Amino acid sequence: MRHFFMFTLLTLALTAPVARPALGQSDPLPSWNDGATKRAIIAFVDKVTKQGSPDFVPPAERIATFDNDGTLWCEQPLYVQIVFAVDRVRTFAATHPEVKDQPLFKAALGGDLKAVLSVSAYDRLQFLATSHAGMTTDEFTAIVNDWLKTAKHPRFKRPYTDLVYQPMLELLAYLRINHFKTFIVSGGGIEFMRPWTDSAYGIPPEQVVGSSIKLKYELRDGQPALFRLAEIDFVDDKAGKPVGIQQAIGRRPIAAFGNSDGDYEMLRWVTSGPGPRFGLIVHHTDATREYAYDRDSNVGRLVKALDEAPERGWVVTDIKNDWNVVFSWEKE
Amino acid sequence: MRHFFMFTLLTLALTAPVARPALGQSDPLPSWNDGATKRAIIAFVDKVTKQGSPDFVPPAERIATFDNDGTLWCEQPLYVQIVFAVDRVRTFAATHPEVKDQPLFKAALGGDLKAVLSVSAYDRLQFLATSHAGMTTDEFTAIVNDWLKTAKHPRFKRPYTDLVYQPMLELLAYLRINHFKTFIVSGGGIEFMRPWTDSAYGIPPEQVVGSSIKLKYELRDGQPALFRLAEIDFVDDKAGKPVGIQQAIGRRPIAAFGNSDGDYEMLRWVTSGPGPRFGLIVHHTDATREYAYDRDSNVGRLVKALDEAPERGWVVTDIKNDWNVVFSWEKE
Ligand SMILES: [Ca+2]
Numbered sequence: 053m054r055h056f057f058m059f060t061l062l063t064l065a066l067t068a069p070v071a072r073p074a075l076g077q078s079d080p081l082p083s084w085n086d087g088a089t090k091r092a093i094i095a096f097v098d099k100v101t102k103q104g105s106p107d108f109v110p111p112a113e114r115i116a117t118f119d120n121d122g123t124l125w126c127e128q129p130l131y132v133q134i135v136f137a138v139d140r141v142r143t144f145a146a147t148h149p150e151v152k153d154q155p156l157f158k159a160a161l162g163g164d165l166k167a168v169l170s171v172s173a174y175d176r177l178q179f180l181a182t183s184h185a186g187m188t189t190d191e192f193t194a195i196v197n198d199w200l201k202t203a204k205h206p207r208f209k210r211p212y213t214d215l216v217y218q219p220m221l222e223l224l225a226y227l228r229i230n231h232f233k234t235f236i237v238s239g240g241g242i243e244f245m246r247p248w249t250d251s252a253y254g255i256p257p258e259q260v261v262g263s264s265i266k267l268k269y270e271l272r273d274g275q276p277a278l279f280r281l282a283e284i285d286f287v288d289d290k291a292g293k294p295v296g297i298q299q300a301i302g303r304r305p306i307a308a309f310g311n312s313d314g315d316y317e318m319l320r321w322v323t324s325g326p327g328p329r330f331g332l333i334v335h336h337t338d339a340t341r342e343y344a345y346d347r348d349s350n351v352g353r354l355v356k357a358l359d360e361a362p363e364r365g366w367v368v369t370d371i372k373n374d375w376n377v378v379f380s381w382e383k384e
Numbered sequence: 385m386r387h388f389f390m391f392t393l394l395t396l397a398l399t400a401p402v403a404r405p406a407l408g409q410s411d412p413l414p415s416w417n418d419g420a421t422k423r424a425i426i427a428f429v430d431k432v433t434k435q436g437s438p439d440f441v442p443p444a445e446r447i448a449t450f451d452n453d454g455t456l457w458c459e460q461p462l463y464v465q466i467v468f469a470v471d472r473v474r475t476f477a478a479t480h481p482e483v484k485d486q487p488l489f490k491a492a493l494g495g496d497l498k499a500v501l502s503v504s505a506y507d508r509l510q511f512l513a514t515s516h517a518g519m520t521t522d523e524f525t526a527i528v529n530d531w532l533k534t535a536k537h538p539r540f541k542r543p544y545t546d547l548v549y550q551p552m553l554e555l556l557a558y559l560r561i562n563h564f565k566t567f568i569v570s571g572g573g574i575e576f577m578r579p580w581t582d583s584a585y586g587i588p589p590e591q592v593v594g595s596s597i598k599l600k601y602e603l604r605d606g607q608p609a610l611f612r613l614a615e616i617d618f619v620d621d622k623a624g625k626p627v628g629i630q631q632a633i634g635r636r637p638i639a640a641f642g643n644s645d646g647d648y649e650m651l652r653w654v655t656s657g658p659g660p661r662f663g664l665i666v667h668h669t670d671a672t673r674e675y676a677y678d679r680d681s682n683v684g685r686l687v688k689a690l691d692e693a694p695e696r697g698w699v700v701t702d703i704k705n706d707w708n709v710v711f712s713w714e715k716e
């Protein structure tokens with residue numbers, strides 16, 4: 053008996069750091085309502101983590117990629133980086149009056165954000181690049197951090213980093229405890245995200261994939277620095293997402309999470325690989341607690357990925373019905 | 385007494401997975417001779433991992449970057465990827481006779497590898513790109529794996545993956561057990577390295593930074609695929625290394641390891657940051673067990689980084705004196 057007790061303690065001690073949460077005892081996804089979506093997530097994780105199962109995936113290959121805007125945090129009424137950019141553009145135009153006649157600058161300065169949203173992702177990134185360049189990477193990080201400290205969402209009157217989705221935080225944690233490596237794969241600027249993804253999501257800078265501008269290594273006052281150039285390096289959107297995944301991660305993820313047609317190619321790339329695969333779309337259906345939008349939205353437009361979800365086996369999360377909490381603070 | 389015994393067992397069980405090796409008991413770097421180099425490595429790791437020390441660095445920020453050719457594996461008499469490329473060029477030229485008149489193809493096919501080495505890294509990569517493109521990423525990985533199975537080093541008559549440096553393997557393991565995250569940052573092709581870095585070094589694909597060609601996402605027979613284009617995407621050499629580090633990792637490493645002037649800018653970038661920093665150069669000084677080369681070599685040329693090492697505080701590893709083993713199999 054004594055030996056059995058010691059053995060049990062030892063077993064617990066040895067297995068505790070990697071133990072899977074016992075679902076019967078504590079629900080790893082409490083903000084998800086019981087239903088087909090939640091059950092599909094848990095069934096997938098169970099089968100790929102079960103030793104000896106034909107669907108077992110070694111931990112090193114458990115790569116999961118998440119879109120950011122509209123998948124992990126709120127993107128309405130405007131992508132957060134656009135709001136940031138308009139503030140940057142004002143600062144930039146004050147010292148560079150020559151840009152005031154350029155159409156997108158003129159539109160942004162005049163508050164016509166529809167014009168900014170109506171151009172292609174490439175043209176928008178080029179516009180962003182101008183006001184996001186001409187400084188070192190360290191300086192840009194400081195600007196982002198300063199802005200996030202004071203900027204507030206127009207409807208929720210809270211810092212943008214409060215507008216991360218509680219159910220998705222639980223999902224990220226649930227995957228990580230099951231030895232998934234979680235990455236962001238976003239159309240947003242990589243250096244706009246990296247300063248806060250670790251504190252907001254537990255995703256470190258080296259696991260963020262995004263759009264980028266070119267950098268140049270130079271000595272400034274004899275000290276090495278990396279300067280941001282007003283030139284696009286990579287657009288991590290649509291067909292760019294599988295490319296960004298390959299260049300940055302070097303292997304095909306087994307699970308992908310998105311919310312718009314910008315994620316269509318990532319979802320196809322990830323879910324068409326061999327072995328068990330998981331694709332999920334966050335469908336914004338709750339205008340009361342957040343926003344309701346899909347086909348007709350300029351922000352996070354969702355048509356093709358939604359239409360093809362059934363035939364491709366992608367799980368569609370209906371926020372209104374699947375999430376009992378959207379933001380952690382909403383019941384305060 | 386019984387309780388004490390149980391407590392001891394439990395403590396061992398709980399701490400074993402993350403325990404630091406007790407240096408007095410088992411040397412984590414047995415292939416390194418006792419001396420200034422080994423002591424400098426251990427002193428650095430000790431100070432950044434000591435809780436409460438002014439030099440303590442949180443685990444998440446313990447990023448270490450390693451050059452590959454000549455730092456982790458043998459690069460003489462030719463960069464391994466050049467040997468691979470010449471084989472690829474032969475295959476490619478057989479079906480693309482029009483390339484036979486291009487100067488670098490002509491040189492490579494005629495065995496004039498000096499000509500291939502004498503051009504810039506950019507021109508060489510463009511040449512490599514031609515024969516490394518026109519296939520999917522999965523197909524290229526299979527070609528690399530097949531080639532490594534049969535190719536042998538001309539002097540050592542062993543597979544190239546046997547020519548990894550045993551002391552560097554110990555160093556990688558020692559850093560990882562101290563919660564460093566180890567990355568490769570190489571001028572070599574990223575997809576040439578990724579198929580084997582995990583088994584050779586314990587470095588997974590997502591921790592490999594390297595030179596790359598452009599990729600294109602396309603459907604082939606209705607299935608998503610990533611095609612390799614004969615167009616340079618990024619040259620991860622010299623001033624490209626700090627840029628590659630920032631784009632891929634997103635923060636400044638605290639330790640860097642290299643062997644040539646191609647690592648000069650990486651060493652400067654890494655060691656000029658605030659807080660404790662470590663830079664190390666592998667100096668090839670042992671013609672008997674491996675090769676002796678530096679200033680006059682076309683492969684792994686080392687001049688500026690060696691000259692400036694003392695003033696910049698970079699540790700120079702003298703292979704002949706610092707390593708009691710170069711390759712794990714040499715005492716067989
Ligand atoms: Ca999105």
Ligand SMILES: [Ca+2]
Binds near residue numbers: 451644
């Ligand atoms: Ca090298």
